[in-house]
Amino acid sequence: MKKKRLRNIDYFYEIFNSPVGILYLIFYGNKLTEIRFDKPSNMPLKSSSKNTLQRELREYFDNGLDIFSQELHFTTGTEFDRKVWLTLKEVPFGETRTYKWLAERIGNPNASRAVGQSLSRNPIPIVLPCHRIIESDGSIGGFSAGIAIKRRLLDMEYYIKLSKKQG
Helix, strand or coil: CCCCCCCHHHEEEEEEEECCEEEEEEEECCEEEEEECCCCCCCCECCCCCCHHHHHHHHHHHHCCCCCCCCECCCCCCHHHHHHHHHHHHCCCCCCEEHHHHHHHCCCCCCHHHHHHHHHCCCCCCCCCHHHEECCCCCCCCCCCCHHHHHHHHHHHHHHHHHHHHC
16 A cells, blocks of 8 residues: 655644743644644744644643644654654653653563653654653653753643642
């Protein structure tokens, strides 16, 4: 079966102003392919604040929405990568897990380093919450957009979850 080639003209991006900076939401048709922290080039901007993902991201940042309904489309990554990325959905909002936990969860307990490499290639951070994965010793580990943003996302989730418990 021949794989359909994706045309660049079918891609567009939207801008979402978040508490961690501007997010560039990249779509292929109505499917999300990437969330970037840097502006894409050679791709048209489409202005929309009415789509489901924009509403869900606002709800995530304001109130701790944990399940996104946006349909995803991976244009990169191996089968291993995709397995790692999709397993991130199992990490609850406001909680963390380790690279080792994730490796065990995908059935490959000796693959902690490979999991870390896969997470560095996660094309859809926040929706696929790679920021919730930390080192076994409790240190924060890496994040493709930088440690400061990872720490900010973790702190934000912690305080939203805490306020829900107290409220």
